[in-house]
Amino acid sequence: MNKIPATIGTGAPQQTGDTMMHKNVEAVLNGLKVAVFVVDADHRILFRNAASSGLFGVGLKGRDLADFVPNKKCLRAVDAVLAGQDQASVDVKLQLVVPTSFSVTVVRMASDANPQDTHAIVSLEDVSHIREAEQMRSDFVANVSHELRSPLTALYGFIETLQGPAKDDREAHERFLGLMETEAQRMARLIDDLLSLSKLESAERVAPVELNDVDLILRRVKASLQPITNRENAEVVLEISEHLPMVHGDLDELTQVFSNLIENAAKYGRVNSVVTVHAGVDEENPEMLRISVTDQGEGIAAKHITRLTERFYRIDKGRSRNKGGTGLGLAIVKHILMRHRGELQIASELGEGSVFSVLLPIAVEGDRL
Ligand SMILES: Nc1ncnc2c1ncn2[C@@H]1O[C@H](COP(=O)(O)OP(=O)(O)O)[C@@H](O)[C@H]1O
Numbered sequence: 001m002n003k004i005p006a007t008i009g010t011g012a013p014q015q016t017g018d019t020m021m022h023k024n025v026e027a028v029l030n031g032l033k034v035a036v037f038v039v040d041a042d043h044r045i046l047f048r049n050a051a052s053s054g055l056f057g058v059g060l061k062g063r064d065l066a067d068f069v070p071n072k073k074c075l076r077a078v079d080a081v082l083a084g085q086d087q088a089s090v091d092v093k094l095q096l097v098v099p100t101s102f103s104v105t106v107v108r109m110a111s112d113a114n115p116q117d118t119h120a121i122v123s124l125e126d127v128s129h130i131r132e133a134e135q136m137r138s139d140f141v142a143n144v145s146h147e148l149r150s151p152l153t154a155l156y157g158f159i160e161t162l163q164g165p166a167k168d169d170r171e172a173h174e175r176f177l178g179l180m181e182t183e184a185q186r187m188a189r190l191i192d193d194l195l196s197l198s199k200l201e202s203a204e205r206v207a208p209v210e211l212n213d214v215d216l217i218l219r220r221v222k223a224s225l226q227p228i229t230n231r232e233n234a235e236v237v238l239e240i241s242e243h244l245p246m247v248h249g250d251l252d253e254l255t256q257v258f259s260n261l262i263e264n265a266a267k268y269g270r271v272n273s274v275v276t277v278h279a280g281v282d283e284e285n286p287e288m289l290r291i292s293v294t295d296q297g298e299g300i301a302a303k304h305i306t307r308l309t310e311r312f313y314r315i316d317k318g319r320s321r322n323k324g325g326t327g328l329g330l331a332i333v334k335h336i337l338m339r340h341r342g343e344l345q346i347a348s349e350l351g352e353g354s355v356f357s358v359l360l361p362i363a364v365e366g367d368r369l
């Protein structure tokens with residue numbers, strides 16, 4: 001059933017021209033991505049376009065619209081239009097295979113032949129991706145505000161104490177100023193990470209062209225992380241293949257990727273543990289470089305693994321905060337690797353530690369420095 005009612009063309013389709021027009025209107029409606037239903041005054045379906053069958057199933061002719069769109073708001077809009085209103089728009093959420101958000105528009109259509117017959121054209125546009133993006137944006141703003149507010153609240157607390165009870169206590173001044181510095185540094189790190197993310201988002205489509213040497217980057221990162229690895233009592237062991245091929249990459253961004261992965265491995269590993277960084281041509285994909293960071297930590301449960309690159313997702317919030325984390329590190333890593341046409345793979349078993357692997361495309365021969 002895909003026949004359009006006669007009233008949707010330019011009149012009764014007896015003449016060849018009208019039939020052509022009729023067919024064209026049908027073709028246009030079937031070419032739309034939006035689901036379109038035409039219903040009569042009793043909500044009976046007279047026509048539905050191709051997109052509607054993908055969403056709501058086939059064989060709906062003659063059945064009640066309410067069987068497929070069981071939503072009071074939507075049906076009230078249809079009734080309002082059938083009762084004389086020119087058009088109505090509502091947003092609804094329907095439980096299809098998955099919950100799906102629709103923007104619904106209902107317009108009135110009077111029959112040329114029988115003006116007393118009123119039909120309604122109901123179009124349902126799937127706007128789930130827009131609603132999800134809106135939700136993510138508002139969750140993100142709420143998270144950022146919360147993350148900034150916590151150090152700010154701590155700072156206010158220290159200021160009040162210094163102005164009041166600890167006003168003349170020199171020893172307390174020293175201690176509180178130290179704590180205030182830590183909180184201010186936390187805010188600065190968060191702002192730096194947020195700026196990194198927004199810069200990366202705007203540059204995501206442009207792949208970096210400079211040639212870089214991962215071997216050199218890993219050695220520098222290891223040296224610069226020494227204060228943290230010493231604090232965590234972690235030993236970083238580099239196992240880098242000889243003559244490691246070069247990659248196209250941004251020096252600062254690749255440094256950020258390996259810093260975060262090695263720092264995480266040291267922070268979330270066990271005390272006195274070893275972090276092994278292995279770099280070489282990937283065995284399965286000889287056109288890629290594989291750099292894996294293996295720790296001896298407690299490992300990560302499967303349910304967390306897929307979510308680790310979400311902004312502010314942390315398995316243990318308190319622990320991450322204590323270690324000075326912002327919860328944005330792996331989100332930044334993911335974005336940098338997307339821009340580098342690379343990939344992040346996470347493998348872990350509880351109690352066995354974790355392996356965070358970076359895959360980067362090797363620069364083609366002739367591009368070597
Ligand atoms: N090597 C690891 N072992 C166990 N958990 C990890 C490891 N790396 C990351 N995680 C988890 O992933 C979370 C997110 O990491 P990240 O985005 O770098 O944020 P941060 O380090 O600032 O907390 C961490 O808080 C931690 O719970």
Ligand SMILES: [Mg+2]
Pocket residue numbers: 260263264325327329330
């Ligand atoms: Mg981190």
